[in-house]
Amino acid sequence: GAVVSQHPSWVICKSGTSVKIECRSLDFQATTMFWYRQFPKQSLMLMATSNEGSKATYEQGVEKDKFLINHASLTLSTLTVTSAHPEDSSFYICSVKTSGEETQYFGPGTRLLVL
Amino acid sequence: AQTVTQSQPEMSVQEAETVTLSCTYDTSESNYYLFWYKQPPSRQMILVIRQEAYKQQNATENRFSVNFQKAAKSFSLKISDSQLGDTAMYFCAFITPGKLIFGQGTTLQVKP
Numbered sequence: 013g014a015v016v017s018q019h020p021s022w023v024i025c026k027s028g029t030s031v032k033i034e035c036r037s038l039d040f041q042a043t044t045m046f047w048y049r050q051f052p053k054q055s056l057m058l059m060a061t062s063n064e065g066s067k068a069t070y071e072q073g074v075e076k077d078k079f080l081i082n083h084a085s086l087t088l089s090t091l092t093v094t095s096a097h098p099e100d101s102s103f104y105i106c107s108v109k110t111s112g113e114e115t116q117y118f119g120p121g122t123r124l125l126v127l
Numbered sequence: 128a129q130t131v132t133q134s135q136p137e138m139s140v141q142e143a144e145t146v147t148l149s150c151t152y153d154t155s156e157s158n159y160y161l162f163w164y165k166q167p168p169s170r171q172m173i174l175v176i177r178q179e180a181y182k183q184q185n186a187t188e189n190r191f192s193v194n195f196q197k198a199a200k201s202f203s204l205k206i207s208d209s210q211l212g213d214t215a216m217y218f219c220a221f222i223t224p225g226k227l228i229f230g231q232g233t234t235l236q237v238k239p
Contacts, residue, residue: 053232055218055231056172056229105172107172114160114222115160115162117174118172
């Protein structure tokens with residue numbers, strides 16, 4: 013399977029600041045990348061889907077102006093949480109898949125704590 | 128609506144024994160994929176096994192196997208010879224065009 017990294021692995025920030033999370037596919041051409049959010053002991057909630065070179069498609073209820081997603085290459089996608097607030101504190105996970113393949117491979121996740 | 132249901136929030140098993148995790152799903156699609164992922168305390172999502180709906184043969188990966196009943200829309204995971212490292216949250220997932228639908232998860236504790 014694909015090797016996926018995320019950076020940073022954890023971040024603490026002040027309320028009102030913006031935080032950028034990177035997701036890299038190290039050995040895999042990620043034509044599609046997904047961003048999920050997970051609260052403790054709960055399932056993963058899909059936030060958005062991005063195809064390389066295209067605008068992301070956001071799930072219902074996810075604010076696209078707050079969670080900015082960029083997928084500029086086949087190996088990199090970024091999620092920027094703008095003007096973060098304590099309620100944005102969560103575990104953010106990315107996953108990747110390639111064209112013609114249905115299996116998604118996941119990054120190790122990023123823990124965000126907004127004070 | 129396409130849904131995945133895991134009816135067992137928590138389970139435990141003694142080391143070296145066998146345990147089965149249940150999963151049911153609902154879809155009107157005829158061809159699709161099903162997955163089991165595990166999430167250990169590190170929270171890294173790891174693919175355990177996958178099944179293509181058009182294949183009648185149940186998938187097997189070492190100690191992990193599935194019982195896929197397409198008509199009943201059931202996809203259970205059997206873990207044989209359980210090991211301490213199998214302790215994790217297990218998610219059943221179904222792929223619908225474009226995205227994965229996850230179940231609520233089952234927390235499995237393997238006891239020494």
